[in-house]
Amino acid sequence: MAKLFGSQELYHGLGSLDELKKIHGKKAVIVIGGESVKKNGSLKRVENILLSSGFQLEIFSGVEADPSVSTVRKGAKLFSEFQPDWIIGLGGCSAIDAAKAMWAIYEHPDLTFEKMTEIGGIPPLRSKARFVAIPSTSGTGTEITALAVITDREKGIKYPLVSYELLPDLSIVDGELCKSMPKNVTANTGLDALTHCVEAYVSNINDNYADAMAKGGIQLIFENLLKAIENPQDGEVRQNMHDASCLGGYAFTNAWLGIAHSLAHQMGGMFGIPHGCANALVLPSVIRFNMKSTDRYDDLAKLIGCGTSGEDFAQAVEELRKLSSVPSTVAEYGINEEQWFNAVDIMAEHALMDPCTGFNPRKPTVNELSAIYKAIYKGEIVNF
Known part of the structure; x- marks a missing residue:
């Protein structure tokens, strides 16, 4: 049962x-x-x-x-x-x-x-x-x-x-x-909630309840996040975003997360990048990495009306990130290039051991995780 x-x-x-x-x-x-x-x-x-x-x-x-x-x-x-x-x-x-x-x-x-x-x-x-x-x-x-x-x-x-x-x-x-949240916090936390919903939906645990809640959260976020950033006192929009966050929590509590979180945890622990920002930086690359193992991102593209493919959805996430004024690259965030690349391999090793990695739809290698870290420094697209 x-x-x-x-x-x-x-x-x-x-x-x-x-x-x-x-x-x-x-x-x-x-x-x-x-x-x-x-x-x-x-x-x-x-x-x-x-x-x-x-x-x-x-x-x-x-x-x-x-x-x-x-x-x-x-x-x-x-x-x-x-x-x-x-x-x-x-x-x-x-x-x-x-x-x-x-x-x-x-x-x-x-x-x-x-x-x-x-x-x-x-x-x-x-x-x-x-x-x-x-x-x-x-x-x-x-x-x-x-x-x-x-x-x-x-x-x-x-x-x-x-x-x-x-x-x-x-x-x-x-x-x-939530009405007193600054714009940058609203943006970072909203994109964190989006990552929860997306990773729960494509998780290797199939759960109809989690799927429904994840998709509901994704719809609310694409419809309300930019409104919440621009109109922070709008009570209905704030409640919609709060509900979306909660739906994401329900979804991943039942289906768990993936390597976007595994990667983001290390970025926060080693460089202090806010968790939502870190998730937003890695999510498009993770979508592209996972597309070879799941067609569920196609569902999400259709859900929000941005196209029919996983690549369409990855681009929609990038556009939402841009419009939310969240950095698009690690370099834009302000991390020194030498320090970043010196840390890439150890972060990848730790990310591979993160509990979230076990629920990812595609099993990564430490070299593939390193490649994602390297790519997001300047926003390069990797052919996985």
Whole structure:
């Protein structure tokens, strides 16, 4: 019997937080990143709802972009001291991903990071706390996924933590929280969501539910991303992008991802390229690489009305990237050429070992991954 994986409960409004008091305890830690959720009022709204429901609260702030192992351990230490019943990740994907990893260590203090990086390496959770995800960016879909990405700063590697234990108990997908996102963040996160949908659709796992959600997300993104960039206060457009991100999360939680993510993880870990930007840089090349093993990109070209072939779809992705003002090449992003090419081989080796690579429709070699890295420096098209 098939099972659809995703958050246990999904809501569109913050008012649903009042439900927590009926479910499990009244002590909560809210995990946030920098100042954005304070400035836009999201944190205060969440605090007010919980305090009015009789909750005791602690705030863990300062989660950085690409959250580190040391930040995760600091959060887990606070959890251990406060003993929360609920852990709430509020903000961008970094805050929510970090909160998931903190949760795992809080529940299992002896759990090593090395064990967490193994697929299914996180033991059963929820003996101490349950999890709420409230995203304020429309990109990763982490509010609905069994995934968290944590960076080992010493190794310069991003590690995806993969376990269905990390699925949130409750997710709130409220587009109102995204209106303060800058244009570049809207663009990067939107293209991240697009990559999730595309990779889930062409994955080597065939799943009708994932396919439907991936295609729905792709349509919403092509129809709404540019509108969200130009008209950030448009509530309907923001909700459409938030829903598209969530659909992408549902899709890849059930069908997983591919080498676009494997490649992008290394670009973020080694060069600090924002994840959505990194995905956008590699996606057209990955489409062209995979076209020899799947005709599913033809479906996506027809879906958005840009043509009938995978190449038509790759070009549509490039056009959307250009119109979103996201860099088209690594050189345009500003990475030194010598530094980039010196790192290509080691990044390719790490990408080959990334868990996402196993779900790609075409099995790559390390040389082929290196070729993609080399090609995207100046936007060359490789004949695979």
